Amino acid sequence: MAQGRVSDRGVEDGSAVAVLDRPAPETARPxxxxxxxxxxxxxxxxxxxxxxxxxxxxxxxxLSGQWLQPDRGYLIKSGQDQTMWEWFFAVTAHNVAHLENPLGTLLQNYPDGVNMMANTAMFGVGVPLTPVTLLFGPTVTFxxxxxxxxxxxxxxxxxxxxxxxxxxxxxxxxxxxxxxxxxxxxxxxxxxxxxxxxxxxxxxxxxxxxxxxxxxxxxxxxxxxxxxxxxxxxxxxxxxxxxxxxxxxxxxxxxxxxxxxxxxxxxxxxxxxxxxxxxxxxxxxxxxxxxxxxxxxxxxxxxxxxxxxxxxxxxxxxxxxxxxxxxxxxxxxxxxxxxxxxxxxxxxxxxxxxxxxxxxxxxxxxxxxxxxxxxxxxxxxxxxxxxxxxxxxxxxxxxxxxxxxxxxxxxxxxxxxxxxxxxxxxxxxxxxxxxxxxxxxxxxxxxxxxxxxxxxxxxxxxxxxxTPTILPVVQRPDTPVFFTDGTVRHYISNGSVVIAPPPTAPDARALRWQVDSNFAFPLAGGYFVGPTGTSKKGRYGPDDRPTASLLIKAQQSNTVPVVDDAARAQALEDLRYWHADVIVLPPTDNGDTLRLTVDQLLGFPAKYVDGVWLWDVRGLVRDAGQPTF
Structure with a gap:
């Protein structure tokens, strides 16, 4: 009887009881x-x-759609997860190449950081594929x-x-x-x-x-x-x-x-x-x-x-x-x-x-x-x-x-x-x-x-x-030149970049911009799993800062909120919490509303540099006690 013909009659007839019960052979083959x-x-x-x-x-x-355009292609049904996984592979390769601890990083969610081991970073492939990531980029690794x-x-x-x-x-x-x-x-x-x-x-x-x-x-x-x-x-x-x-x-x-x-x-x-x-x-x-x-x-x-x-x-x-x-x-x-x-x-x-x-x-x-x-x-x-x-x-x-x-x-x-x-x-x-x-x-x-x-x-x-079909792929937008040509480095003094609004699970594009800058800066906020408050319960993204919530609400409603002295004071407190060096507003939905909102929060207008609006806030934020990255 063939091995696949299974019954309960025992192992002597060669049935598939052998899947677990077949005796191990003890005689050597000729x-x-x-x-x-x-x-x-x-x-x-x-x-x-x-x-x-x-x-x-x-x-x-x-996956041929992604293979045909590894530089610009994006699996549209991934939501923001492709960006997140590419960031995991990229930061793992970055840490390995610089002989840094891969289990945690301050490059995202500054200054608290991210526990990479608690975020399924897949070191089992991310570490051995470090040469691929460094040579061809995280999308190819992904x-x-x-x-x-x-x-x-x-x-x-x-x-x-x-x-x-x-x-x-x-x-x-x-x-x-x-x-x-x-x-x-x-x-x-x-x-x-x-x-x-x-x-x-x-x-x-x-x-x-x-x-x-x-x-x-x-x-x-x-x-x-x-x-x-x-x-x-x-x-x-x-x-x-x-x-x-x-x-x-x-x-x-x-x-x-x-x-x-x-x-x-x-x-x-x-x-x-x-x-x-x-x-x-x-x-x-x-x-x-x-x-x-x-x-x-x-x-x-x-x-x-x-x-x-x-x-x-x-x-x-x-x-x-x-x-x-x-x-x-x-x-x-x-x-x-x-x-x-x-x-x-x-x-x-x-x-x-x-x-x-x-x-x-x-x-x-x-x-x-x-x-x-x-x-x-x-x-x-x-x-x-x-x-x-x-x-x-x-x-x-x-x-x-x-x-x-x-x-x-x-x-x-x-x-x-x-x-x-x-x-x-x-x-x-x-x-x-x-x-x-x-x-x-x-x-x-x-x-x-x-x-x-x-x-x-x-x-x-x-x-x-x-029978599976080819997974759909779309073209992802270009990373702003501000991040790719090195200009961002001129605005970093051992602090963080705050995107307006900071990246979250629904919009994690800033993680890709950070990768394309070769990790020239740490990011406030992000897309990851971390603890919330003191309860040690996990959540996607950081605890909500009032200024981040204000900017998200302004963008979603396309309405400039009422900005009073309390909102300005809270914005300054949040910037100091993030150890912010610069706030950056890249091309995004309802960008004019966001720009006017930040102008009012800071009390001075934005400057347009290499395709983005920015506010240099180093003069507002204390330099002492900032963690390094």
Whole structure:
């Protein structure tokens, strides 16, 4: 029986109980001559190379709009997140090149700074890609990380499926394709590389599976491999922490549930496996802590750290589960009501055809333990993703859901519940891969069997509407010459630049201007996650300063506010808080209103220099006690 034909009859018939239970081989393979070994490796690798090429080509196609114009292109659906991530990569490269601490910086949110470790700066790619960032700019790094993330995630899951779940490379390729290019992955590819670079998660799963299989090996073999297994696992987890902790948490919960359900049929085997791997896992945990203790301390206890961040209700709408994602062939024809949190969080847009195919496949293969475990993960994590109250078409039903009891649990309280559906992606892929394997097995028995054709037609029916389209890109405005030609340096005396109004989450363009000036100045305000007040609760952007709020209100209303002596005194206090050297008004909406407002706040008019209006306020702000950057 092929490996993908799974049942509960035991390991002796070669069933997919072998995914976790197959005994580790203890006999060596016959030795081959070097030419034969090379030929064998090439033959085995041929399919892997073809699959990898296909995945990489699709990833490049999806992001081709950004690749074709890396200097001016901007993924429009990212909001301000592309600017933020480019800034993360740029400041990481800047700190590495200048041998400065990459875990924190004063270049944004001056003078309080930003805790980079608490902002998912992805040092796991930002640090090694420093040469790319310095040579080609942060936009190239950004699109490169997204492209390799889609490709790497797909190929890593394909590798796991082809080595441990199914015998057919084609069936594994179907599963890997879905894992790497599922709707949620494409949605996050607009803006969130930390939820696109997920290749280490299947490698962690693969390492745990192989450790579990050795529960049936001799004590000597287990002991000989313990240190090596622990080091590999600990290193993989540490690297994933450097890429993104939220995906690691979601994945760990999903894999734990999968293993629990998988072993419900054979609890004795499960307990034996648990006893076997526990010492190795504990050792791996110590290795992970040793590798990450300084960054994690900085994240939770360092400057500008926070305990948790409240996002408010962020659950999936029930309708989203059955609709097609906006960036897909199905979405071009029938997207349906827009019920996503935002364009980068279409985490559950699987489409109704996929659910039909997965449900039918799960019923037909229900005897297989892997399918039961995968189906449980799909159901549980999909329900969790719906949030605390069931929403249908953006209308609350008043029905409370399980997440209501979990949203205050430490660590879980910082997770966007919508993202729990991403745990269902590899579970769905497992069912699709096993169904494909079964169809291929039927075909081997009889070339005229109608069932394989029905299965492949069902796969096309489910997956074709989810085929991703090219992510839309627009031209970003040029950075004002004031920042690019070095003029800004003439107005900086160890203080900050205050943009009118200071950058925030809705408008973070100033971060790009700072990058284009080669970090010639620190910025007041910004787009990041930091603590608010003394509560240690996280929020996006700094605490609101009265003058910043006044300028934002003036811009939004296009009305010059009444400026009295109290407003002028508050403006001076805020400028001193920011240690401001210069206020800069670049071309922006309602710029004349902002200019007149600042004129009245300061009592003197702006000067036009290199495409921007500016107010040199160094004479108003005390020079003493300013932190350096």
């Amino acid at each position: 030795k081959l001559s070097r030419p034969r070994r090379v030929a064998r490796r090439i033959r085995l690798a041929r399919a892997d190379v073809i699959v990898a090429t296909g995945y990489l080509s699709l990833a490049v196609l999806v 699109v490169l990380v997204l492209t390799l993330g889609l490709f790497g995630t797909a190929f890593a899951w394909y590798w796991l499926f082809s080595r441990e779940v199914v015998s057919s490379k084609f069936a594994a390729a179907v599963g890997g394709l879905f894992c790497g290019f599922a709707p949620a992955m494409i949605s996050h590819a607009n803006a969130h590389p930390n939820f696109v670079v997920l290749a280490l998660l299947p490698l962690i799963a693969l390492q745990l599976i192989r450790m579990t299989r050795r529960a049936n090996a001799t004590r000597e073999l287990r002991k000989a491999r313990r240190n090596r297994d622990a080091f590999v696992l600990g290193l993989l987890v540490a690297l994933q922490i450097a890429l993104g902790e939220e995906p690691l948490l979601v994945f760990a919960l999903a894999f734990g549930l999968f293993a629990f359900v998988y072993y419900l049929h054979a609890p004795g085997t499960g307990l034996r496996a648990l006893r076997t791997i526990t010492p190795t896992v504990l050792l791996a945990g110590l290795i992970t802590v040793a590798l990450t203790e300084i960054p994690l301390w900085w994240q939770f206890f360092g400057p500008q750290s926070y305990r948790s961040i409240e996002h408010g209700p962020m659950g999936n709408d029930l309708k989203a589960l059955f609709q097609f994602p906006s960036e897909s062939l199905g979405g071009l024809v029938s997207h349906g009501q827009n019920v996503a949190i935002n364009p980068t969080e279409e985490n559950s847009y699987f489409g109704w055809p996929l659910w039909i195919v997965v449900a039918v496949a799960a019923v037909l293969m229900w005897r297989e333990r892997v399918v039961r475990a995968a189906a449980t993960v799909i159901v549980v994590f999909t329900v969790l993703s719906l949030g605390a109250t069931l929403m249908i078409g953006k209308t609350s039903t008043g029905i409370n859901l399980p997440w209501k009891r979990l949203d205050h649990v430490p660590l879980l309280d910082s997770v966007l519940e919508s993202r729990f559906t991403m745990a269902a992606i590899p579970a769905v892929a497992i069912i699709l891969a096993l169904a494909t394997q079964r169809a291929l097995d039927y075909w081997k028995v009889s070339a005229t069997d109608w069932r394989p054709l029905a299965l492949f037609a069902a796969l096309i029916f489910a997956l074709l509407p989810l």
